[in-house]
Every structure is written in C-alpha cells, then in structure tokens.
Amino acid sequence: MxxxxxxxxxxxxxxxxxxxxxxxxxxxxxxxxxxxxxxxxxxxxxxxxxxxxxxxLEDETAPDLSGGYIEKARSRERHVYHPLLRPLRRIVLARSGVRLDYAVKDGTLYENQPGFPYKLEYSMVKREWYLFWYHRRNRTHMNTKLANVSAVREEPLAEGVAERIAAELAALLESRQETATVEVVRLYNRELSRILYAFSCFEKDVEYDADSDTYRITLSFPRDEGEYMLSKIRFLGKRVRIVDGHKLQRRMYETATKALGRYGIE
Structure with missing residues (x-):
C-alpha cells in the first residue's frame, strides 16, 4: 500500500x-x-x-460512471468553471493591472474601474468564485463575485508600480486583521486533525506544549469575518476554548448567556 x-x-x-x-x-x-x-x-x-x-494518469483505471447512477431532478446547475478564470490567473501571475466592468448587489454597473487583482478564491459554501482586488483610484480593498464581472481588460503597469500597490495592499490588509488563540482541550487532542480542518480557511500557527500536552492554535482573520470565526468555534463545542481574544470571548459569553436564558437558566 x-x-x-x-x-x-x-x-x-x-x-x-x-x-x-x-x-x-x-x-x-x-x-x-x-x-x-x-x-x-x-x-x-x-x-x-x-x-x-x-x-x-495514463496508468490509472478510471471509474465506470456509465451505469448504476440515476440523476434526480435538481435546481439550476452552477458551473465551477468560469470563462474569466484563465485570463485573470494570467494577470495575477504577471502582477499586472486591469480595467473591470462589474455589477453590485443593487444592480448598479461600474465600468472601466482601475484595479490590481491579487487572488482568486472559490467559496465552497456559496459555490461561487470571488476576485480579490485593489481599487487603484479609491485605494480600497475589494472582493467581487466573478459572476458579477462582465469584462476584464489587462492594463500593464509602469515599472515599480506593482510593487508600490502590493505594499499599500499589504498595509491595508494588515490593518484589518485580527488574531485570536484557541486551546484544544487535552481530552480531545486526538481530534486535532478535525479541529484544524474546521479552521482550514484561516491563516493559523500551531504550537505544542509537551509539558502540559496542550495544543494552541493562533488564528488570523479579517475583522469582518469575526462572526464566521465564532460559528466555527461554536461548531467545535467543548473541544476548544478561546484563551486570547477578548472580543471573541465577549461574543461567546453573550451568545451562551442568551441561549441559557431561553431555558430560564440564570
């Protein structure tokens, strides 16, 4: 094997x-x-x-999918592949600029917006591709559904401009980052892989204290994703506890108090 x-x-x-x-x-x-x-x-x-x-993969045996499968009625299919993925990947790798035409939630269309794309990400929850980019005119960080982008035109940048924008973007993202540390309750050390999988979408650093046989996970996440982080911690239940991160501790206390209050427990 x-x-x-x-x-x-x-x-x-x-x-x-x-x-x-x-x-x-x-x-x-x-x-x-x-x-x-x-x-x-x-x-x-x-x-x-x-x-x-x-x-x-020439020597691999592909599974036979011709029979034994019955497809039931379903909702409209969302294709994982998007025609703009390939050109945007090339632009990101080339560290080039773009001009974007895209729409927002209320249907407003923005055309010819100058941007600097730096990441493409697929959301397994929403089943959508997202483009993360820096608006060069407004100097703001943007994330846009790729389905809402109607046109992309590459715009080469002058020498040194990409490095300057990347530095501005890094400083902007750093200012929006928060950190918290969760400790794995020792009884559940054997479930470390499952716990780490729950935090797989966040940047993390794991430390192990051999004297106390304890794992601590330091998590970095954008400020506006704090509630999503809390949902992951709640999902893990008594397997972990927050040891550093006052804001998350306070929110956990609030939600736990409200939940107990529904059952008349003070």
Whole structure:
C-alpha cells in the first residue's frame, strides 16, 4: 500500500504543506482521470496542461460512471468553471493591472474601474468564485463575485508600480486583521486533525506544549469575518476554548448567556 494513501499525523501534513507537496489517493487520481475525459476539461485547462495531466494518469483505471447512477431532478446547475478564470490567473501571475466592468448587489454597473487583482478564491459554501482586488483610484480593498464581472481588460503597469500597490495592499490588509488563540482541550487532542480542518480557511500557527500536552492554535482573520470565526468555534463545542481574544470571548459569553436564558437558566 502506498504510504501516502492515508495521512492523519498533523506534523507530517504540516511538513508537506511547507514543502509544497500534496499527497493524493488512488481514488482521487481515478476520479481526476474520469473528469479529464469530460468535454469541459478542454475549457478549464490549457492544451499543454491537459495533455500532461492525461499522460501522468495514463496508468490509472478510471471509474465506470456509465451505469448504476440515476440523476434526480435538481435546481439550476452552477458551473465551477468560469470563462474569466484563465485570463485573470494570467494577470495575477504577471502582477499586472486591469480595467473591470462589474455589477453590485443593487444592480448598479461600474465600468472601466482601475484595479490590481491579487487572488482568486472559490467559496465552497456559496459555490461561487470571488476576485480579490485593489481599487487603484479609491485605494480600497475589494472582493467581487466573478459572476458579477462582465469584462476584464489587462492594463500593464509602469515599472515599480506593482510593487508600490502590493505594499499599500499589504498595509491595508494588515490593518484589518485580527488574531485570536484557541486551546484544544487535552481530552480531545486526538481530534486535532478535525479541529484544524474546521479552521482550514484561516491563516493559523500551531504550537505544542509537551509539558502540559496542550495544543494552541493562533488564528488570523479579517475583522469582518469575526462572526464566521465564532460559528466555527461554536461548531467545535467543548473541544476548544478561546484563551486570547477578548472580543471573541465577549461574543461567546453573550451568545451562551442568551441561549441559557431561553431555558430560564440564570
């Protein structure tokens, strides 16, 4: 059996992440081969990339999906792939500027807005792609649903401009960041992988105290995602407790008091 088929040890996983290695199982390789055979694969990948992936998976046995599956009625399908993904990835890698046409919630259309895109992110919850970018005119951080972007035009930047914008953006993001530290209750140390998975969408640093056999997780998150962070902590229940982060502690106390109050408990 391939020793990398199943990995539960956090230290091994963290080392792999630091080195940039990603272990995949035989089931994942077989699934990928089946997906690359679909017509949509030609739109999602460059021809060279697609040919390389297919060559690497040549010896894998793809699952037979022709029979045994019945598709029930469903709502309108949302495609994961978006036609603007490929050009935007190139622009992000080239550290170039853009001119964007996009709409906001109330339907207002903004055209020819100067921006500096720096990240594309897919939300597993909302099943939407988001573009994170810096508005060069207003000097504000923006995140826009890719479905609301109607046009993208690359705008090369003068020498040194990209570095200056990146520095401004880093300072802006840093000013909006908050940190909190949660401690894993020792009884639940064996569930560390599950706990870390719950915080997988946040930047984190894990420390282990051998004397007390205790794990502490320091989390960094945008200020406007504090309530989302609280939902993750509530989901973990008694497995963790907040040891540093007064604002989160206060909000947890408020919600716990309100919940007890509904049952007449003072």
């Amino acid at each position: 391939n020793p990398f088929e199943k990995i539960f040890n956090y230290q091994i996983v963290s080392r792999l992440e630091q080195s940039g290695a990603i272990p995949i199982t035989s089931h994942e390789r077989a699934w990928l081969k089946a997906m690359l055979a679909r017509p949509a694969a030609a739109e999602a990948f460059e021809p060279v990339t697609l040919a390389k992936l297919r060559a690497l």
